[in-house]
Amino acid sequence: MSQAPQSHESGHEGPIQTPQQLMAAVAAAFIVPVAVIALLVNYVNSAAKDAAGSDALSGQATAQRIMPVGTVEIKLASANTGPRSGEEVYKAQCVNCHGAGMLGAPKFGDAGAWGGRLSQGDAKLLEHAVKGFNAMPAQGGADYSDYEVHRAVVYMANGSGGKLAEPAAPAAAASAP
Secondary structure, eight states: OOOOOOOGGGGOOOOSSSSHHHHHHHHHHHHHHOOOOOOOHHHSSSOOOOOTTTTTTTTHHHHHSSSOSSOOOOOOOOOOOOOOHHHHHHHHIHHHHTTTTTTGOTTTTOHHHHHHHHHHHTHHHHHHHHHHHHHGGGGSSSSOOOOOOOOHHHHHHHTTTOOOOOOOOOOOHHHHH
């Protein structure tokens, strides 16, 4: 007896029977996961939560991060009331090297170090101070008038055992006609 071959298709049918069902299944396969992800993102971002102990977004922390590194100071030339004294010039510029004896500079108050220099005379000391000498730049690297530098030289020399006379003030500039 021979039997007719059985059809294998009868037991293997899927739930999708028509092209409309296939389109609905494909659309649901894309739309449902996208909707779930969008809802999860919305849930996570619903409340702004700072990390524990973090104040990185506070106003003070932001101001500290963007504060300037330096400042600029502008001095008016008219603010100068006259030539500075020898002590003022010494404290503003000369003390940097002559206070510690840097690069062979004679220390303020050291009579032994100033002795040989004082014997050269006031004019030679002034020349070295104004034009520079050895490691010392002209005017000690500052911008003072020759009169102010001369007063500083006399102050340092007299403070170190010298007996130099205070320089005479320069004559007032002639006014224009």
